[in-house]
Amino acid sequence: MVDDSPAPSDALLRLAAAHGVVPDHWGFHGDLRRASADTLCAVLAALGVDASSPERIELALAHVDDMPWRRVVPPTTVVRSGREQLVPVHVTHGDPVHVWLELDVESGGGRRDLTQADVYVEPRTVDGRLVGRATFVVPGDLPLGWHSIHASGPSAAARGVVVVTPDRLELPAELAEGRAWGYMAQLYSVRSRRSWGVGDLADLADLGWLAAHETGADFLLINPLHAAEPVAPLTPSPYLPSTRRFVNPIYVRPEAIAEAAYLSAADRSLVEWAAESVLPLDLEPGPIDRDAAWTAKRTALDVIHAHPRSQPREAQLAAFVEEQGPGLRTFALWCALAEKYGAETIPDELADPSSPAVAAEAQALADRVDFFVWLQWVADEQLAAAQRAAREGGMSIGIMHDLAVGVHPAGADVWSLGDVLARGATVGAPPDMYNQQGQDWSQPPWRPDELARAGYAPYRDMLRTVLRHAGAIRIDHVIGLFRLWWVPEGNSAKDGAYVRYDHEALVGILALEAHRAGAIVIGEDLGTVEPWVRDYLSERGILGTSVLWFESGDDGNPLPPEHYRRLVLATVTTHDLPPSAGYLAGEHVAIRERLGLLTDPVAVVRAQADAERDRMLAALRSRGLLGADPSEREVVEALHRYVMATPSVLIGVALADAVGERRAQNQPGTDQEYPNWKVPLADSVGQVVLVDDLFANARLRSLAAVLDAQR
Incomplete structure (x- = not known):
């Protein structure tokens, strides 16, 4: 243990993992070291997550599960050039939705309508509302750049960012062999x-x-x-x-x-x-x-x-x-x-x-x-x-x-x-x-x-x-x-x-x-x-x-x-x-x-x-x-x-x-x-x-x- 405070509970470890907090690391002497419960709670607090009691931990875990369903589109989607990407779109279950991209002006601009993939996901009740998920395909032929994704419908009016990045950053020609x-x-x-x-x-x-x-x-x-x-x-x-x-x-x-x-x-x-x-x-x-x-x-x-x-x-x-x-x-x-x-x-x-x-x-x-x-x-x-x-x-x-x-x-x-x-x-x-x-x-x-x-x-x-x-x-x-x-x-x-x-x-x-x-x-x-x-x-x-x-x-x-x-x-x-x-x-x-x-x-x-x-x-x-x-x-x-x-x-x-x-x-x-x-x-x-x-x-x-x- 790193200190004398209590070991983290299983629920706390699940909450930490959900927010990307890693409880274990290898020390420079080759020993496996685990963060204490107090340390994990303090790190989660800095991430805006209240883990101060078992009840708060359970509430925070439920919030993590529901958060993606509260968003119509993800705030940011980063994809590599040449690769398709599936993007979830959340609306009231049964509502239609139209989704399209506005392309980066530096990449030539323009608009691309997105097609819906045949992917079924069970709807989920969030905040008293039955929410459905539609899945749309971001095509692999988009130019590099900072594009925006838009969704419109009876229960959808949202915008997010789609960043298309190089699969690989190539060296200058003079360094390819030199x-x-x-x-x-x-x-x-x-x-x-x-x-x-x-x-x-x-x-x-x-x-x-x-x-x-x-x-x-x-x-x-x-x-x-x-x-x-x-x-x-x-x-x-x-x-x-x-x-x-x-x-x-x-x-x-x-x-x-x-x-x-x-x-x-x-x-x-x-x-x-x-x-x-x-x-x-x-x-x-x-x-x-x-x-x-x-x-x-x-x-x-x-x-x-x-x-x-x-x-x-x-x-x-x-x-x-x-x-x-x-x-x-x-x-x-x-x-x-x-x-x-x-x-x-x-x-x-x-x-x-x-x-x-x-x-x-x-x-x-x-x-x-x-x-x-x-x-x-x-x-x-x-x-x-x-x-x-x-x-x-x-x-x-x-x-x-x-x-x-x-x-x-x-x-x-x-x-x-x-x-x-x-x-x-x-x-x-x-x-x-x-x-x-x-x-x-x-x-x-x-x-x-x-x-x-x-x-x-x-x-x-x-x-x-x-x-x-x-x-x-x-x-x-x-x-x-x-x-x-x-x-x-x-x-x-x-x-x-x-x-x-x-x-x-x-x-x-x-x-x-x-x-x-x-x-x-x-x-x-x-x-x-x-x-x-x-x-x-x-x-x-x-x-x-x-x-x-x-x-x-x-x-x-x-x-x-x-x-x-x-x-x-x-x-x-x-x-x-x-x-x-x-x-x-x-x-x-x-x-x-x-x-x-x-x-x-x-x-x-x-x-x-x-x-x-x-x-x-x-x-x-x-x-x-x-x-x-x-x-x-x-x-x-x-x-x-x-x-x-x-x-x-x-x-x-x-x-x-x-x-x-x-x-x-x-x-x-x-x-x-x-x-x-x-x-x-x-x-x-x-x-x-x-x-x-x-x-x-x-x-x-x-x-x-x-x-x-x-x-």
């Missing part, structure tokens, strides 16, 4: 002499072009660029954003905005003075100060925003706003409220975006709402410029964006999306080898039922924004499209339960939006993943992830490179580990010991790490990749030669590895104990490395030559 390699970078940490203390989108454009032109890289994977709070203190983690749909304006380069070139002398001086306060930070090796950077940047951006725009520029802004829909102004309104009241202290009377009180604030804050709308437009322009620069430099893929698992519990998405995000539980992970106390990421999860009820529109809109200027997208913790570890409020991270999601819908919609954007999709499928999940993702054309240190054979030795999967992004390391130089030196053990994160004796963990390193060095030597007395640089290059010997279609190289950085960017399981997501890019002696000097770095050029030679 491969590509690229860099992985934390953008905020990679600064230039013109940055404002934080790496930005102008730096991204330069980095992408130079990486391709100077070293032959095909892609550049960066951290999530999702928006944080609009006022200090800013949450440093790019994986704990306010929203995943919109972009963090801290990455905007003020001088790169078109209107900045036409400022008056006085206004130009204001921008320059703002920059002067933070430009020296670019050379600081200490923690990145996002608050200082954003405070200075916001002053300059206010000045530029106030400058008149030309008629074409106004039209372009208006077109962007129209394309983004009402969600953009809703987000901008939250930003204005957060700016006025504080992101975590917005008054309770403003908690409902549709309330008269919020409408009054929107009118009073109209200028600030316009400002935050404009920020998204200029960020979008600079993102487009960065992808264009990367491709013009010679990258075959370009910028690879990253999608975080969730959002901040007091952020814009929680405010604006209502019940689509759960209350009373957060996302995390059960204990594993590297985080033996489990993890609580403090992010409210999607509610599967509400997401389907919303036609998956919040998920679709989020994907479309991230994919707008992407050659590829990495899905952090892709297992979250199948199941997530829910930690009830007040519980420790180890006392949670998995909740299952409709992976056919979530993966299918991801494939559809990536297909439309022409982007590759990579799922981060590390950790505890059911074997069938990797097969399913591969079948759908979603690449997986292989990290050298996590790949081992049955004998415990490093997995031979020829045994790696082909359809993966293979790397030596990941942002949740120290760079290779630090990992080889045991920094991942030293950090956890200093911070009290180990549950096993430190001597045992250190011995395990030493044995892991020795096995890796032996594997490198056995393949002739390493001499008897190698330098640190030679070992790091040998590790990358090993990964390049795999059949993997994508090879990622951490920029930190390329310059010899030793410090970890993030230590999972910590908040303030370690400067997570604040470590600027530096070399092996701790000297900051700027974009301006990056591709003259001898260590980087040596590693790049190794990679390009083995492509």
